[in-house]
Amino acid sequence: METKIIDILNSILLSKNKEIITDLEEKVSLRNDLGFDSLDLATLSVRIEDEFGIDIFEEKIIDKISELLTILHNNEEFLGRSK
Amino acid sequence: MKNFWVDPNNNINISYENFFNELRSIDQVNKIICNRDPYRGFLEILASLYCNEVITILDYNLSVTERSKLSINKEDFDKKIKIQPLHIGSLNDFIEKMSKNSEWRLKLYTSGTTGIPKSIIHDFNSLTRNVKVNPRYKDNIWALLYNPTHIAGIQVFFQAFLNQNTIINLYNYELQNIEKALISHKVTHISATPTFYKAILPHLAKTNPNIVQITSGGERYCFDIQNSLSVYFPNANFKNIYASTEACAILSSNGEIFNIDEALTNGIKISENKEILIKKYLVGDSEKLKIIDDWYYTGDFVEMVDQKRFKIISRESDTVNVGGYRVDIIEIEDSIKNIEGVKDVQIIPRKNSLTGNILEARIIKDTFLDEKQFKQMIFDRLFKLHQPWKVPRIISFVNNFEISRTLKKKK
Structure with missing residues (x-):
């Protein structure tokens, strides 16, 4: 799952000619550290929903990689079914 | 015996005789129709129409989130309307009775791009405004390519049914098999969006002389698509319909240029900033429409070709x-x-x-x-x-x- 998330984040970074990441650091902020604007976050949400069937912004707007991972881990049972 | 409904996907052929027998034996219809069986859906539309009952149709593609935003109680989904047995004589009597049933309404909920389903209410006259009934259409064979829970699908149904034509259900049919189905079922009329035609083009390989009319609607017209289709359908006459969920089919043309019909000059006009406005009486009922001084602002914009004729350059749906x-x-x-x-x-x-x-x-x-x-x-x-x-x-x-x-x- 982590590799897939890195791929998705990198595809967004690459589309805007930004430096890619090699691993998932929990403290990283999507907005402040990766420079994601609302359209990038929307893209992330669509790509993750395509991949895992989960809307990461359904309950609240998240910003940290740790929050993203928490949502996905909390839905692991569901992920198992969708994969 | 003439077929009313052919569903090649499920190997179903239903004759008009059997269809009417089924209609006569119906004793209840769902208050809300949202099933994936378009045949049953159309049967219930006609039964409710005959009995003058209001029914609702939900686009069965609505997502769970969209469904949660509907102003419909959960228990309404299970509600049935009991109806008296239908005494159907000739088709003409049946149609005459249907057109007089002024209380009948069809409420449609369709998926929009905003995340909130659009709702619109139509009566029999607005739904069938552009339906042409004529004995010379009796041998037409229609392919149903639109979603049967959308207004365009329902209009194809009425166009075919009121002329007692056969409907070949090809909605959701595999794209690569559609050409074969059109040929083997001798389809003469097809109606779909430019998006559909664009999707089907790579799967066409044979010349099909049976198709005599190709109707395009719901989105901005695309001349390139018409040119490409005419290679495979050399006998087809192309018809471009200006239609929407709100106003049903309202204008038609043989290309991209529309002319407002004499009969509709009081019902349609172009505003100063070139937006198409439609008089309220011609559109369905909905709280969400932008209506000012009895004119519905469509959000569709045109370029005038001369004083009377125009082409659509931007559609709200696009x-x-x-x-x-x-x-x-x-x-x-x-x-x-x-x-x-x-x-x-x-x-x-x-x-x-x-x-x-x-x-x-x-x-x-x-x-x-x-x-x-x-x-x-x-x-x-x-x-x-x-x-x-x-x-x-x-x-x-x-x-x-x-x-x-x-x-x-x-x-």
Whole structure:
């Protein structure tokens, strides 16, 4: 799952000619550290929903990689079914 | 015995005689129809119409989130309307009775791009305004290609049924099998959106002389698609319908230029800023329509060719809300098509809870460039040409297009 998330984040970074990441650091902020604007976050949400069937912004707007991972881990049972 | 309904996918053939027998034996209809069986759906529409009962049809593609936003109680889904046995004599008597049933209403909920389903209420007259009934149409054979829970699908049904034509149900049929089905069932009339025609084109290989009419509607007309289709359907007459869920089919033409019919001059006009306005009596009932001084503002804009004639240059249905900005999908498709190596492109709005939509570009490529490199080149070009919200944030390379811009969400 982590590799897939890195791929998705990198595809967004690459589309805007930004430096890619090699691993998932929990403290990283999507907005402040990766420079994601609302359209990038929307893209992330669509790509993750395509991949895992989960809307990461359904309950609240998240910003940290740790929050993203928490949502996905909390839905692991569901992920198992969708994969 | 003439068939009313042919469903090649499920190997079903139902004659008009059996259809009427089934209609006569119906003793209840669902208050809300949202099943995936269009035959049963049409049967219930007619039964409710005959009995003057109001029913609701839900687009069965509505997502769970969209369904949760409907103003319908959960228990209404189980409600049945008991009806008296239908005493159907001739088709003419049946139609006459239906057209007099002024209380009947059809409430439709269809999936929109905003995430909130659109609701619209129509009566029999507005639904069948553009239906032409004539003995010379008796041998027409229609392919149903529209979603049967959308207004266009229901209109195809009425056009065929009121002329006692056979309907070949090809909705959701595999694209690669549609050509074969059109030929083997001797279909003469097809009606669909330009998006559908664009998706079917790569799957056409044979000349089909049976098709005599190809109707296009619901989106901006595309002359290129007509040219490509005419190669495979040499006997087809092309008809462009200006239609919407709100106003049903209202204008028609043989190309991209429309002329307001004499009979409708009091019902349609072009505003000073070139927007199409339709008089309230011609549109369905809905709280969400923008109506000022009895005129419905369609959000569709035209370019005048002369004092009376115009062509549509922008349609509300071709625009998508991305983070509060209206983006014209056709403008972005045209822009991507100009990039060397792009054979064709389809823009699909992707819903999300943050910006409403973002755009995805599905591209059929015609280049030996590495996909990663090519994608980067397209992004670079688009970010230079357009504002950030207009740039498709997802680019995928495909061999086929979707038949509708409304994608089904993963459950």
